[in-house]
Amino acid sequence: MLPLLPLDFETYYSDSYNLNNSTSYQEYILSPQFKIHGLAVYYPDGKREFRRDADVLLHELQSVYGNNLENVCIIMHNAMFDAAILKYKFNIIPPCIHDTMLMAKYLYGVDVKVSLKELAERCHLPAKLDLEFSKGKRELTAAEFAELRTYAINDVVITRELYGHIVPKILPEELEIINHTVQCFLRDAVKINKELLQLARHELCTQLINELGEIHPEEVSSDRQFAQLLSGALAETNRALAMKPGKNGMIPAISKNDPEMQNMLSDPDPLVRELVKARLLVKSKAQLQSRINYLIGTANLTGGTLPVFLKYHHAQTGRFAGGNGLNLQNLPVPGRSPVQILNDTARKIRQAIHAPAGYVFVAVDAAQIEARVLAWLTGEETLNTAFAAGKDIYSEFATDVFHEPAGHPRDSTPTEQRKGLLRKIGKTAILGLGYNMGVERFAEQLKSFIASSELCRSERELAALAYKIVHSYRAKYNNISTFWNRLEKAFRESICKQQHVRIGMLEISSNSEATWLQLASRRELIYRDCEIRPSEFQEITFYNTSGECESRIIEQQSIQYRNSTSLYGGKLTENVVQAIARDLLVRVILECEKAGIPIVLHIHDEVIACVPEVQAEQAMEKMIQIWRTVPQWAEGLVLDAEGVIGTNLAELK
DNA sequence: AGATCGGAATCTTTCGAATG
DNA sequence: CATTCGAAAGATTCCGATCT
Structure with a gap:
């Protein structure tokens, strides 16, 4: 057990130069305006001090605890900031950092x-x-410095006490992953190709001008103006703009994913086509450009390194999120946009994020992790054993529903294409129906790819x-559909009676403030301010077996939490599955690190390592093996994974 | 479903000038 | 001097785009 060393920098800030106004940490710290007023330290023997000569103080600490302060556990509140100062200004990267802010995020939940x-x-x-008092002051008077000393010492004291308060309630793995999250930000393992980004930016701009022709960017960017333009164009052929329900009444259906917009991309009227394409282009361009600018700006500041920033435990289920001005979890994937230049730019952005010379990225992602966890969690043995046997679940389910073969199509003959289509339906069902999705929503999902096939010639056939399919799923995987209800009932019971309730491997407990759902990993999901809403009678319409529309009045009693987000069996099940998948991911990251494979980025079910090129194959095998080995709390769960090696992010897709 | 981010629209606050 | 008005600035909300 290492001794604890709380540290806290105090730095110059002003109204215009501060961390809040959307600057990144690297931008703030590497700015010419950056200035350290002093460093506060809380020594293991209880002594505290605040010193103006941070460099001298750090030298003293280095002589006691090692050049990187490796013989001590650094405690910081918001280590992304303070540790980045240590790295960029003093060239110190402590290997063990515990961040009280992140620890609190875990303990108290995302909405605290x-x-x-x-x-x-x-x-x-x-x-x-x-x-x-210190805002906007670059130079401090003796009196001001004294006041800042009191402030800073008070801060390290609070941080130290907070740490003592929280640390007994935190799982050891969470402390390790908190440290890892900070280390990711400090590592120099991800590089930026500035020239490629500049080229991408240039091409994007020139292409945009070409494609737009006579159309002005502003008029298709603004919702109102675009709606008016498109409406006018449609009126030429006696058509009207499609509308859809918005928050306050009807709004024009002009989002990229509205089916009407998708159809208009291949509209017979060239003016309509041009307008819609221009809209997609302009809307996506801004986003791509801001990512490019961020990356170029960061490269200029750091000399070509991308600090990987992930927000620890930021979603309800404990998942990580993007932050610091760039979300690395939602980089556009080339090949998904209907507009060529957008795909080209997406590819260049991914190409521009690369491994250092002599190194490669190894990405290993878990195969159907949520479907597998769901099968395991609910005790759905038919599905679990099928996964264990390595069967093609999607095809198997489709064959079961349609009583005919399904699978990857081997050629373009109608028979093979039909097999492929059925498999795709099976895939949509397995991935979508596990959380109590209704018939109507599922029909919408199917529509996007079977609309033009012989499987459905009308809305009614589709319904x-x-x-x-929905009912076959629920019947075949009976344990999954009963689990939704069991979980909801248990949750409700815990809230109502403020009691401890067990359901399989989950434990639910409540008090007046919140309800806690403990997973098998012993991590807890927190639902604050839960309440059971009085029953409401609601008319629902649905399609029966013969495809006829029926309606019935049902009694609904909803559970709500936070600002009236509603909870029901399907959603709770989804939360639990996602949370378990998150815990499995965390375990994989930590095991890889222990095996000497540094994980430099992760995206929900995928870990990306950075290793010397010669070790790539070996590392990949090891990573796959780690994914397949489940922790003891998940006995019986069957996981699988696959890997890719590449020098940049584009090669991993 | 869960996120982030940017842009536009809308709501709220602030502040100065005009008015009674 | 208090009130009102309107513009400007700031904050919030909504929407859309992107990922898993």
Whole structure:
């Protein structure tokens, strides 16, 4: 057990130069305006000090604890900031950092504010002092420095006490992954190809001008103006703009994914086609360009390194999220846009994010992790054993429903194409129906790819087909559909009676503030301010077996949490499955690190390592093996994974 | 479903000038 | 001097685009 060393930098800030106004950490720290007022330290022997000469102080610490402070555990509140200062300004990268802000995020849940001020109140610690007096002052008078000393020492004291308060309640793996999240930000393992990005930016701009022709970007960018333009164009051929329900009444259906927009991409009227294409182009261009600018800007600041920033435990289920001005979890994938130049740019952005010379990225992602976890969690043995046997679940389910063969099409003959289509339907069902999706929504999903096939020639046939598939799923995987109801009932019971309720491997407990759902990994999901809404009678319409529309009045009693987000069996099941998948991901990251394979980025079911080129194959095998080995709390769960090696992110797709 | 981010629209606050 | 008005600035909300 390493001794603890809370550290806290105080730096110059002003109204215009601060961390809040959408600058990234690297931009703030590497700005010419950056200035350290001092560094506060809380020594293991209880002594505290705040020193102006941070460099001298750090040298003293290095002589006691090692050049990278490796013989001590650094405690910081928001380590992404303070540790980045250590790295960029003092060339120190401590291997063990515990961040009280991230620890609090885990312990109290995503909807609790985790500023030191709020946490001090919550945990009844000394109150945080006021820093306002130092705002905008680059040079401090002796009196101001003294006031800042009091402030800074108070801060390290609160941080130290907060740590003591929280650490007993945190799972050891979570402390490790918090450290890993900070280390990812400090590593120099992801590089940026600035020249390629500049080329991409140039091409995007010139192509945009070409494609737009007479159309002005502003008039297709603004919703109102675009709707008016498109409406006018449609009126030429006696058509009207499609509308859809919005929050306050009807709004024009002009989103990229509205079916009407998709259809208009191949509209017979060239003017309509041009307008719609221009809209997609302009809307997506801004986003691509801002990512390009961010990456170029970061490359300029860091000399070509991309600090990988992920927000730890930021979603309800504990998943990670993007942040710091760039979301690495939703980089556009080339090949998905109907517009060529957007695909080209997406590819260049991914190509521009690359491994250092002599190194490669190894990406290993879990195969159908959610479907597998769902089967395991609900005890759906038919599905679980099929996964274990390595069967093609999607085809198997489709064959079961349609009583005819399904599978990957081997050629373009009608028979083979039909097999392929059926498999695709099976895939949509397995991936979509596990969380109590209704017939109508499923029909919408099917529509996108079977609309023009012989399987459905009318809306009615589509509805009947969707009905058949949904009900076959629920019948075949009976344990899954009963699990939704069991989980909802248990959850409701826990809230109502404020009791501890067990359901299989899950444990639910409640008090007046919140409901906690403990997973087999012993991590807890927190649902704050849960309440059971009085029963409402609602008319629902659905399609019966013969495809006829029927309606019935049902009694509905909903569970709500936070600001009236509603919870029901299907959603709770989804939350639990996603949370378990998250825990499995975390375990894989930590096991890879232990095996000497540094994970430099991860995206929900995929881990990306950066290793010397000669070790790539070996690392990939090891990573796949780690994914396949489940922790002891997940005995019986069958996982599989596959890997890719590449020098940049584009090669991993 | 869960996220982030940007842009546009809308709502809220601030502040100065005009008015009674 | 209090009130009102309107513009400007700031904050919030909504929507759309992107990923898994």
